Amino acid sequence: MSVGRPSGIALAMGLATGSFTWSIMTVFGLSATLAADASALLAIKIFGGLYLLWLAYKSFRSATSHHDMKAKELAGGRHTPFGYLKRGYIIQMTNPKAALAWIAIISVGLKQGAPLWVGMAIVIGTFLLSIVIHLLYAVAFSTPAMVRIYGHARPVIQGVLGTFFTIAGLRLLASRS
Template sequence: MDTLTPVITISTIHFIALMSPGPDFTLVVQNATRYGRPTGLAIALGLACGILLHSIFSITGVSLIVHQHPLLFSLMQIIGGGYLLYLGYGALTAVWLHRHTPTVAESSSDKSPLLLANRRQAFSRGFATNILNPKALVFFVSLMSSLVPADMSISIKTLTVVILFVLSLSWFSFLAWVLSTPRLQNKLQSAARYIDALCGLVFTLIAITILYQAMLRLLS
C-alpha cells in the first residue's frame, strides 16, 4: 500500500486539476458545443495525449531540464501563449462574424479560424493546446518532483503515467459527451455566441498572462 500511496496522491491531485477551468476545459466546452460529439471526443483524446507526454517528460526529468533553463522555458511560454492567443482571437472573431451575419450561422463558422475540418484536426488542436501550455509543464514538474520517490520502480512510474492518461481521457470524454447530448446541445447552440465570447476571453487572458511572464523572465 505504501508503494501505491504516491500514485493515489498524484492521481487525486491531477483529477482535481482536470476539473478546474483552464485552456483544456475551455477547449472541450467550446468545441463540443459548436461542432458536436465526434469533434469533442477527438479533442479529448488530443488533450489526453498531451497530458501523457507531459507526464512522461516530467517523470523522466526532461521537463525539469526545460523548466530550469530560462531561455528554453521562456521560448515555450512565448509559443504556448501565442497559440492560446490565436485560439482567443479565433473565438472572438467567431462572435464578431456571428453578430454581423446572425442569419447565416454556417457561413460565419466557415470564416472562423476555429473551423475544424475533421477529427484529425480536432485531435491536433487538443494536443497542441495541452502540450504547448507552459502552465501544464510547471504543474507536472511540481507534481512529479515533490511526490515521486527517488526509488520508485519503473513499473510504478509506468502505472502512474497510464492512470493519469486514463483519468484525463475519461474526464474530457465525459465532458464532451455530456455537452453534446441532443437536449443540452439544442439549448447550448442558442447560446453559442456567448460561449464563444467567454471562451475567447479565457484564452486571451491566459495567453496575455503567459506572455507577460515570459517577457519578465527574458528581461530579468
C-alpha cells in the first residue's frame, strides 16, 4: 500500500498465483486420498469444519479489537514488480492458513467420486476470483481514503465473515455426504 499501486498489483498477482498452486495441489491430493480411502472424507470434513469455526472465532475477535490500520512497507525495502510478485507467491505458499483454508474449501465442494471437471471448475473459478479480489484490494487499498474507510467498516466486515465461517463450518460438520 505504501509503495504504490503497481507494486500492490504485482503482490496481488503473486498471492493469486499462490492460491492457484494451493488449489491444484489440494484438488489432486484430496482426490487421490478420497479415491484410496473413502473414510478419509470424514476426517477432512471434521478438520475443515473445525478450521472454519476457528476462522469464525478469529473474525469475531478481529471485529471487536480496536487496532489502527496503517500502510507500511514490507521488510526488506522496495522491490521490482517481479520481486513483489515473487514475494506475494512466497507469502501465500508459506502460509499454513492457506493450506488449511484450501482443505476446507475443497472438502466443501469436492465429493467422493466427483468427476475431474468438478475439481478443475473449483480450481479455475477460485483462481479467477482470487485474481479479481486481490487486484481489487491492491487498487482500492493503494489510496489512503480507502484504508480509512475500511478501518471504520472493518468490525462489520469481520462480523459478516465470522457469521459466514460459522455457518459454513457448522454445515460442513453436520453434513452426511
